[in-house]
Amino acid sequence: MKQFNVIIIGGGAAGFFAGINIAEQNPNLKVAILERGKEGLQKVKISGGGRCNVTHAEFIPNELVHYYPRGEKELLGPFHKFMTGDTMAWFEKRGVNLKIEEDGRIFPVTDSSQTIIDCFLNEAKKNKVEVLYNHSVKSIKKTENDWQLDTNQGSFFTEKLLIATGSNPKIWKLLEGLNHTISKPVPSLFTFNIKDSRIKDIPGVVAQKVAIKVLASRLESEGPLLITHVGMSAPAILKLSAYGALELAKCDYKFSIEVNFIKRSFENCLVNLKALKQTLNKKTVFKFSQFDLPKRLWKQLVLAADISETTTWADLNKNQLEALALQLTKAIFKVDGKSTFKEEFVTAGGVNLKEINFKTFESKLHKNLYFAGEVLNIDAVTGGFNFQNAWTGAFIAAKSISK
Numbered sequence: 528m529k530q531f532n533v534i535i536i537g538g539g540a541a542g543f544f545a546g547i548n549i550a551e552q553n554p555n556l557k558v559a560i561l562e563r564g565k566e567g568l569q570k571v572k573i574s575g576g577g578r579c580n581v582t583h584a585e586f587i588p589n590e591l592v593h594y595y596p597r598g599e600k601e602l603l604g605p606f607h608k609f610m611t612g613d614t615m616a617w618f619e620k621r622g623v624n625l626k627i628e629e630d631g632r633i634f635p636v637t638d639s640s641q642t643i644i645d646c647f648l649n650e651a652k653k654n655k656v657e658v659l660y661n662h663s664v665k666s667i668k669k670t671e672n673d674w675q676l677d678t679n680q681g682s683f684f685t686e687k688l689l690i691a692t693g694s695n696p697k698i699w700k701l702l703e704g705l706n707h708t709i710s711k712p713v714p715s716l717f718t719f720n721i722k723d724s725r726i727k728d729i730p731g732v733v734a735q736k737v738a739i740k741v742l743a744s745r746l747e748s749e750g751p752l753l754i755t756h757v758g759m760s761a762p763a764i765l766k767l768s769a770y771g772a773l774e775l776a777k778c779d780y781k782f783s784i785e786v787n788f789i790k791r792s793f794e795n796c797l798v799n800l801k802a803l804k805q806t807l808n809k810k811t812v813f814k815f816s817q818f819d820l821p822k823r824l825w826k827q828l829v830l831a832a833d834i835s836e837t838t839t840w841a842d843l844n845k846n847q848l849e850a851l852a853l854q855l856t857k858a859i860f861k862v863d864g865k866s867t868f869k870e871e872f873v874t875a876g877g878v879n880l881k882e883i884n885f886k887t888f889e890s891k892l893h894k895n896l897y898f899a900g901e902v903l904n905i906d907a908v909t910g911g912f913n914f915q916n917a918w919t920g921a922f923i924a925a926k927s928i929s930k
């Protein structure tokens with residue numbers, strides 16, 4: 528029988544961050560992490576394309592919460608206690624230098640997730656956190672004074688239990704057995720599959736300022752758009768996938784979107800095109816891109832508006848001008864399925880947030896049972912916010928547990 532003061536199930540981002548902080552804040556506690564894999568921190572390893580986007584340069588709690596489609600309301604209080612600036616200070620205090628990129632994402636200066644992993648492994652060792660690999664938790668029971676965990680390597684007992692198992696269906700099932708409710712898990716942060724002649728031959732093209740609406744819904748977003756080999760990606764799409772995670776799952780990822788490639792109204796665009804007709808007169812429409820659109824995309828939209836490669840601006844009739852304005856501001860694309868965004872993906876769903884005390888991240892149903900990270904029904908758009916949720920929850924739970 529193995530007895531601990533604190534056991535953390537899951538040696539991922541939240542589990543390690545919590546374990547280190549608990550042991551550091553109260554060195555008298557015997558702390559263990561039970562990790563089912565032969566190594567931990569596997570998602571940290573592959574995160575941010577192998578660079579680990581640890582957090583995001585948004586330092587105002589009221590602004591930061593807006594990046595969380597699920598958890599926005601609940602994270603406000605926790606962010607006042609531990610957020611992005613604290614994360615940066617935490618890592619830098621432990622020798623990990625960070626850098627802020629132009630789009631706000633924060634990475635280790637080494638551009639390697641191994642730096643974060645090495646930091647966690649060193650800190651866990653230094654603070655005597657026992658990390659037990661190849662330990663898969665099979666059941667969780669409440670005894671009179673303790674929690675009993677049965678694993679593939681025997682039973683463990685602990686006074687306080689922190690669950691940091693990420694999006695793991697088996698653990699969610701066990702938690703249902705403890706009367707917690709689980710919001711149905713569905714993928715978030717995915718790209719859209721689109722087969723359409725307008726984008727078929729132009730993978731790699733980026734339109735910088737795009738607005739997109741999902742038709743027959745209230746979902747809309749803005750930002751850069753990337754044409755890929757199978758459809759569309761980049762922030763404008765990823766935001767829709769996060770905010771629409773539940774809605775888009777319901778329609779089995781078959782829906783239509785309206786893309787405004789230039790973020791102007793149809794009417795404004797038409798006025799501009801009419802002016803161009805006057806000024807560009809004998810120039811061919813096809814050859815010279817307008818509205819700062821990438822040339823290859825412009826050409827595709829011109830052809831889609833039934834304007835030939837040799838037509839001049841002076842030749843354009845009313846219908847062609849309108850058709851081009853439509854392609855530029857209200858282009859409809861049919862989405863049929865989704866693909867994985869390789870840099871980052873998460874699961875929407877998890878432990879119902881009403882059952883958590885967000886002052887401590889303790890269960891409202893069971894004393895001495897805590898949660899942190901993706902096991903909760905919290906997830907964010909891409910950019911370092913998902914890890915920030917893990918660090919914040921783990922830090923606040925650690926503070927309460929170590930008391």
Ligand SMILES: Cc1cc2nc3c(=O)[nH]c(=O)nc-3n(C[C@H](O)[C@H](O)[C@H](O)COP(=O)(O)OP(=O)(O)OC[C@H]3O[C@@H](n4cnc5c(N)ncnc54)[C@H](O)[C@@H]3O)c2cc1C
Nearest residue numbers: 537539540541563574575580664693871900901911913914
């Ligand atoms: C490819 C990819 C890239 C990403 N990049 C980024 C990024 O750059 N920035 C960002 O903010 N977010 C990123 N994310 C999201 C981020 O990785 C997660 O939100 C974060 O890892 C969640 O941390 P966690 O500790 O809750 O769960 P996890 O990191 O998933 O850890 C859970 C751990 O629990 C263990 N476990 C599960 N069940 C059991 C069990 N029964 N017994 C024992 N152990 C168990 C698992 O093996 C795992 O090690 C990325 C995700 C992916 C998939």
